[in-house]
Amino acid sequence: MDLVLRGGILHDPSCNREGPMEILIRNGRVEALSPSLGPVDTPVLELAGKLVLPGLIDMHVHLREPGQEKKETIATGCAAAVAGGFTAVACMPNTSPPVDRKETVAYIKERAARADLARVYPIGALTAGLQGQELSAMTELAAAGVRGFSDDGRPVADSTLMLRALQFARVLGLPVISHCEDLSLAAGGVVHAGATGYRLGLPVIHAAAETAAVARDLLLQQEGCGYLHLAHISSRLSVSLLAWAKEAGIQFSAEVTPHHLLLTETAVDGFNTSAKMNPPLREEGDRAALCEALRNGLIDVIATDHAPHHAAEKEKDFISAPFGVSGLETAFPLLFTHLVETGIIPLSCLVDCLSTAPARILGVAGGTLAPGAPADLVVVDPRAEKQVQNEKFYSRGKNTPFHGWKLRGFPVLTLVEGDIKMCRGEVKGMSDAFIPMLESIFKEGRL
Amino acid sequence: MFLKDLFSLAHFSVAAMQEVMERARYFKDRDRNQTFKSLQGKNVAISFWEPSTRTRLSxxxxxxxxxxxxIDYQPEMGSEKKGESIEDTVKTMLSLGAAALIFRSSIPGLFYEIAPHVELSFISGGEGCYQHPTQALLDIFTLQQRGVTLQGANVVMVGDILHSRVARSHFYALPAFGASLTLVAPPVFLPDALVPPGASAGFSLEEALPAADILYLLRVQKERQGVNLLPSLNAYASLYGLDQKRLALLKKDALLLHxxxxxxGTEISYEALKYLERHNPERVLFQEQVANGVYTRMAVLDLLLAGR
Structure with missing residues (x-):
């Protein structure tokens, strides 16, 4: 619908715009931006000082469909996305079957179109069947519309194969997203090799399982000159390696998750399976180094690694419970409250990491509200405080270590191509209260 | 503090540990000519999902x-088997009128989440590599029975610390009674982050032995050696086994626990063991540990269950 957003504060790092701005949205695009648009012929929503940001893009989620619909579906995952202010997500290929054929890509796109909520960019398998033996049908997958390649969760152990993947993906202009883990070092581990994990007597994962793989991939990238994107970096020494690579002129991009920015291994105390994730939560020094890497630009992207699981799976004992956190519905308020309000990073940096940078790396629309851009945007309430309640998630995955946290900065309006997908927590097509909510805000003319 | 469960000595106050010692002494002193009634009419379930003889019997x-x-209850359980769930096990216990579940499991933390929500005492008989609290308590009781002053005593613990639930319970028990702890093992069994605050750690047994008042030998489990932790058990024995040469480095009155x-042949050589048994049997507390285990466990049960 056509619409004017008035009285909001725009933060758009893609064009260095920061400040009060009126936004005219027409035909799904940003038509005009001005401190004062003057009289308009469209409905107007008064935002009363709320923040207007380019729609958030999560370049690392697991939507579980096809094959694991108990954990999540594309529809529920997309509902969680727009509820959390994300207008686009890139979904990992470790479904059943994995995304290694064009039919599976088409299936995901069709399900996403039917859900009609967030944009969904499938990531294709890097190797056939995620088996790490031979390259997948990369050209076919690229033609079907994947926006990158990854064997996320089952990293490619064979270095030659990884080099070939980088070299070939370069031709296709697509990133290779590497989950950096030396599986032989990590084998059997469930928790970081730190004081808490050792005290609990749990099998550990050494930080070197990540850093050794980060180093390898950076060196392969130097040979292969592809587009290497390092997923969910978690350790201090990995950050040092990024600094070294930058110095050496190696091109790469890297991401970090909200949980690695905010939590340490102590969260697993009491055998808390909601804090079991891979890579594992590490130590305060690691956490601080990751925040610093955001600030100085060594890490480009924040991605949630949204990994929904069925409640019964996370109720198992710590060793058997699956890794992962349901992240889409908490990411922005967590980071706003704990990184921006505390002065650790400026809001512009957060928006860049959650929107502009992932759009650039994936090579997709969005990440900007410059005139002419698709009207993918989110409005955030910086003042109202709310408690995270996992039972209210749209995601089927209620697994979060942040349940009960009091946060500010919850998204209150999400638009994809000018269409309202979420309004004050109610998601289009998913919540009976959505239409009454829309009617009421347009009647009042304010959000 | 109202104690219901015993998973970990981290949650046991020094006062509670001292109380266990007093009650254990009480039971031991009166065991010959008195019967006790504090669990009369109470059912206590025992489920050991890992092999054990002495702990279970004790x-x-x-x-x-x-x-x-x-109540001997042995359901097929655990995540890998298609057995019953943790919740089902607990429900069965409650239906059988059990006041407590004494359990041993190779998987740590099985009952950690459910424990606060049910009227059933959980008492660990050893959980994976997590803790073995009654073992640590019975060790302390055994030393006290020997008249050892733990305050200021130096306990040297040697062996597979990484996989030892006994060691992890002693990280709390020994300091609670004023003893200092020195850990000795090859690095693969002794990562830095495992060493608790206040304890010291080293890789050389020869350096640690002369200062030991008590030498605690841990088991080096054969079943863990399949994964290339060490070149061989013999390699371990040659560096960390208590042989006669190393025995000579100990103080003449240093005590031995296991x-x-x-x-x-691994943590202690046959010759060293025979020598001790022949010449200084009073320094070897292995059998006393077993005997005192019963009184210590009576004390724990009495503390957690009597009157509930």
Missing amino acids: FALAVQKLGGTV PGPMNV
């Missing part, structure tokens, strides 16, 4: 001596 005996009834079962 707990069963403790329940009987206190007048309670043992949680059993012992691998003679």
